[in-house]
Amino acid sequence: MNKFKPLESKISERISRKKSNVLLREDFVDLGGYDQVARVLQSLIKKGKLIKIGYGLYAKAKVSSLTGTTVPAEPLPSLAKQALNRLGVRTNPTRAEVEYQEGRSTQIPTGRLIGVGTRVSRKIGFKGANINYEYTRQKPNRGSRPH
Numbered sequence: 001m002n003k004f005k006p007l008e009s010k011i012s013e014r015i016s017r018k019k020s021n022v023l024l025r026e027d028f029v030d031l032g033g034y035d036q037v038a039r040v041l042q043s044l045i046k047k048g049k050l051i052k053i054g055y056g057l058y059a060k061a062k063v064s065s066l067t068g069t070t071v072p073a074e075p076l077p078s079l080a081k082q083a084l085n086r087l088g089v090r091t092n093p094t095r096a097e098v099e100y101q102e103g104r105s106t107q108i109p110t111g112r113l114i115g116v117g118t119r120v121s122r123k124i125g126f127k128g129a130n131i132n133y134e135y136t137r138q139k140p141n142r143g144s145r146p147h
Helices: 007-017 034-046 076-086 095-101
Strands: 022-024 050-054 057-063 070-072 113-116 132-135
Touching (some): 022 076, 034 050, 050 070, 095 113
Antiparallel strands (some): 022 057, 050 057, 057 070
């Protein structure tokens, strides 16, 4: 039996074991050099097992039953929130989401706008659909305020 597995099979196994659909390049740093890992990730993208959603950000992929093309395993807004959380950025509801949830608006938020508490310059997107950020402050829970 061969003890030494090719790097691609090691990375593929690690991807399949991960519960999260968002993967960072740092998840594979212990398996090989920067360029080696980059080549394998690029190969997995070509094979339709991964998609790139940002610099050093990857998502698990599946084949669309409608079009037959490779698409993310989850919707882009969900992947973006997971990615930001993995990068240490806390996400909050946007103004539009809060207004919709409170019944002050009938406009359904698209999800492509994510509320963040700090400045984010990272671009997250797939095939021209990009995520934008809105600075929102998380209000502390102090109980109900008298009006």
